Ligand code: SF4
């Protein structure tokens with residue numbers, strides 16, 4: 001018997017089950033991932049803020065063995081503009097289950113945020129929005145199973161609006177084990193620049209996120225150099241000295257929202 005072909009056949013079927021949004025294999029992996037997500041992020045950040053990450057070879061090994069597989073076959077997400085996140089929620093069927101719980105990053109990642117370390121963080125903790133199977137499994141898994149609860153569509157829209165007022169970025173995460181993103185969304189995080197693990201990793205050159213559908217475009221002729229946009233960018237991608245420039249942009253839209261002179265526009269990629 002050709003064992004290679006048999007294994008391929010079995011593996012193909014597993015991926016087939018896993019590749020549907022409700023697939024058994026995908027749900028098993030999702031539940032496993034939700035249980036161990038926090039220790040994975042803690043380890044990743046501990047590594048990236050250690051001196052080991054200064055060595056090119058260790059960073060490359062991290063990307064090959066953790067960063068790439070997690071992004072490709074585990075979890076990945078992208079930022080949404082305010083209008084997009086509302087359209088996405090409106091597009092979900094009436095029977096969709098939502099949940100609300102503590103942000104896992106702000107709960108467990110200290111990060112470099114000075115305001116947090118001074119006890120001045122303005123962001124609420126209750127901003128993690130589970131969707132469908134995400135809502136089911138978040139309620140069952142530590143560290144926040146005590147506080148995670150079912151929420152209504154109106155409630156989660158309010159949480160997103162409050163987050164946008166506070167400069168949080170709604171990011172839509174999918175969990176997929178056979179490639180593909182759409183239909184596999186399981187959580188909307190409302191991310192901040194100081195303690196969001198995927199944002200902190202991207203700033204250190206390990207990109208486990210995807211770019212959003214839009215990107216910032218600079219219109220330097222409108223820029224007065226006031227600097228209101230500088231602090232807002234989660235990736236520190238905006239500079240105005242000597243002229244307005246945008247670097248690595250994942251498309252959150254915060255800089256365009258802050259600019260009083262219309263010098264930054266969000267345009268489709
Ligand atoms: S440049 Fe603007 S849109 Fe791009 S990531 Fe920074 S704040 Fe967000």
Ligand code: SF4
Nearest residue numbers: 223224226227229259
């Ligand atoms: S907020 Fe607008 S006008 Fe002010 S520095 Fe930034 S881009 Fe220029």
